[in-house]
Every structure is written in C-alpha cells, then in structure tokens.
Amino acid sequence: MAMIFGFLYELALQGVQMFIVVLIAPLVMGVTRKVRAHLLRRIGPPLLQPYFDIWKLMHKEAVLAHNASWIYRVAPYFVFAVTWVAAALIPTYASGLLFSWSADLIAIVALLGTARFSLALAGMDVGTAFGGLGSSREMMIASLAEPAMLLIVFTVALVAGTTQLSSIAALFSTAAVGLRVSLALALFAMMFVGIAENARIPIDNPATHLELTMVHEAMVLEYSGRHLAMIEAAAQVKLVLYFSLIICLFVPFGMATGERSLAAFAFAMAVYLAKLFVLAALLPVGETALAKMRVFRYPVFLGGAFAAGALAVFLLFVSRGF
C-alpha cells in the first residue's frame, strides 16, 4: 500500500512539473511583453493577455488554404506536443523525478530539432513565397545555432560527467564546482543560442508581421484559429524551456534535490518561479538595448556563440588534461 502511495506521490510530482511549464508559459510571455512595453514607455497589454489570445484563437474558425496537405494540419499539434515533452523533461523545481531518466540533454536538443523541422515543413507546405522564405531562414539559423548548442552540451557534460539533466542539476546545486571560465562561456553561448532559437531581437522580431526580415512569423503567416493558438503556445513553452534550461544548468540553487517533503518542493517551486520571472524581465532589457540585425550578420552573431562554446570545451581540456 505504502509503495503505491509513494508511486502516486512521485507521479503527482512529475505531473506538476509537466503542467507548470505549460500553464506558466503564457504568463512568462506576458511579463516579457509588459516589461518591454514599459521600457519603451508604453503601458502594454495586461499580463494575462496571452491567455486571452489563446482562448480567442481557440474559438475562431481555422482557415485552410485549398492546397494545404495533412502536414499543414498536423504540424501545429505536433510542434506543440514535442516542445511540451522537451520542456517537461527539464528539471525545473526538483531533480530525480519519475521520468527524468528518460531523456538527457542531447535528446532534448533532438526533440527541439524535430519540432523545428516539422514547422519549417509546414511553412513550405502551402507553397507561398513568404512561408518558404521564413522556412529557409529558420533552417539557416538552426544550422548555425545547433553546433553551438551541442558544444554547450559537451561543456556541461564534461564538467558534470553526465548528460543527464537531473544529475547535472543535483551536482551543480550541491557540490562545489568552483570558479569555471568554461561554464561562464557556456552561459554566454547559451544566451546567444536561446535568443536565436526563440526568434527574439536581434535575430528576429517577435512583435511584427510587417517586417521583411522576419523569420518565425513569416513561417506561420498562413495559420489561423486553433492552429495558430497551438503554434503560439508552443513558442511560449519554448521560451520557458530555454529559461528552465539556463536555470537548471547554471543557477540550480534552491532546487529540491534530496529531501522529498511537500514543504521542500513548495519552497523549490517558489524559487524556480522567482528565477523564471527574473529571466523573463531581463530578456526585454537586453532586447531594447539592441537593434535588429541584418540577415547576413547572423553567422557572426551565432559564430560568436560557437566560438565561446568551443573555447569552453578547450579550457576544460587544459585544466583537467585528456
């Protein structure tokens, strides 16, 4: 009997982890937009506006192009599902959850790659020039960002000795890892990659449909109704995913690693949410300080991330030998 209760308790903890990333995602986006609006001396939409938007889109008619295939209809749900799975597997408030063994950092990168692939496919499906342009640019950014992301994974894995996120977070939050240039460099690279992947300024402008240089919004221009709601929700979950990844890898302090009482989990959750909103407020501060980049400058921007990641791996080899 006690075993069954223990199992249910663990299952509930995993369930909380799974649903918190989806439920909090529109609010995180709302905070980001609000802070950005305030920095631009505007009032901005209410904090809960993203929830209303998704609700509204869910109830609107979904308009499909005549020549849209099943890929076009399935892609939004697929993208949302894959992004959700990836986000649910990152330890947010506690390590060692029930399903945390099932995916490591590399699997999460692969899940995100799958989501991006299907979205790019959907962008080209209807055959409009704009969607294809967005898809091709998205893939260009991906081909630049993914090597950098893998180097970050290598760095963290070399320091921790594992790619399992749960163990990494437990190790970094308890044991003294020391002052490491490599981790700082990996954090820099991670921020660059996160900005590129989430289509934020200076790579992409998430707030406009009118700019010719836009990437993500061009890809999803044809979508409407519940499909668009799914895509927007997926984008919000992806932002939370990257914030959670940064929190989990670089500032895991306060995460519940040992004690498994409800109080410890509640405290860890509060700490996690606080860190999440601090990051959500910091992102627009960086964004307002920068201008949108020319498309041909992307390789320089993401090449910087790649160089930082490679340097991080090299430095690890210097300090510990081969």
Add this chain to the structure above:
Amino acid sequence: MGTLAFDLAHLLAGGMLVLSFLLLYQDRITAVINVFAWQAIALSLSVAWQSIVQEAPHLVATAVIALVVKGFLIPFALHRIVRRLDIHREVEQVIGGGPTMLTGLALVALAILLVQPVREAGGTLTREDLAFALAIILLGLLMMITRRNAVTQIIGFMSIENGLILAASGAKGMPLVVEVSVAFSVLIALIVFGVFVFRIRERFDTVDVSALDRFRGERRER
C-alpha cells in the same frame, strides 16, 4: 596548492584568453583598444594573484607596471592616435571574421596540444598558464597577420607581449630586471610605432599597410 588559488588563476588566465578572442571579434577600432585595456587589467590581476600564491613580492611590481602602462597609458595614447589620424573607425580585415575565428580556435587547440607533454614537468597551474600564454601569443600573431590597419597591428603586438608576461609570471622566479626592461622596450616600441604610423599616414594618406606593398619592389605595379 588550494583549490581557490587554482580556480582564481584559472579564471583570470582564461579571461585573458577570452579577451584575446574578443580582440579578434570586435570590428571597431575604439572597441579593440578598450578590449586591449581590459586584457591588460586582467593580466595585472593575474600577475598580482601569482605574487600572492608564489609569495613573490617582486611580481607586484610587474602587476603595477602592467596596469599603469598597458591598462591606461598605452590605450590612452592609442585613442589619441586614432582621434588625431581621424582614420576609418572600422577594422579592415584581410580575411573574413568567421575564418579568422575558426583559425583562432585551431590555434588555441594547437597551443593546448603543444603544452600537454609538459604536464609531468610542472604543476597543473604552470601547465595551464603556459597553454593560455601560448594561445594568447598565437592569437596576437594571427591578429597582426589578418589586420590591414597599422593601429590594430600594434594592438596585436601588444597582446603578444601580454601573453609573454603571463607565461613569465607563471614560471617561478622571473627577475625584476627582465620585467622592467621588457616594459620599457614595449613603451619604446609604442613610441616607434606611433611615429611610424604618422609617417605612413603622411606619405600615403592612409594607415592601410597594403599601401606599402607597392613600394617593396617584390610585387608588380597594380
């Protein structure tokens, strides 16, 4: 040696290497000069930390010289030169930014591989400082090769010198005489460079050193 001593030395030396990369990455001359100043400050901190770790008080003098001369004096002079010459503010490169960065990464890997056999001879710290110093020297050379503007070439030269001091401070017992003479020779080099840059400018109306190629006698008139 305590782990804090190692970590801090690692942080400062690694920071210098990162700043070397930033020197390659920047595309504005004023920004390059500022990064150079930061590298010199990191160098002086690193040397000061070495003087505490090794209990070698004369290294403090090295740190102070690095801070005053290379952290403030030389960047100030270079800023003045840039303003006086009113030169083009963007760094002109012989090859593009991406290939330069990749070459730089390859050079860092080379430096690490070269220093690897030294492991048995010295402690971890000595080996690490040597690897970082060698990488900084190679990156400085790369910067001198890939830049066309004389001012950025000067900065490449000065960052080579930063790498040399880092290597020397890691080795036990560098005499103060050597350090002082090196510092003065760098200052004199700056003066010579400065005069030279003004002469180039006077003659050819540019500080782009490729203008000199025509007068070498090796290449045909374009």
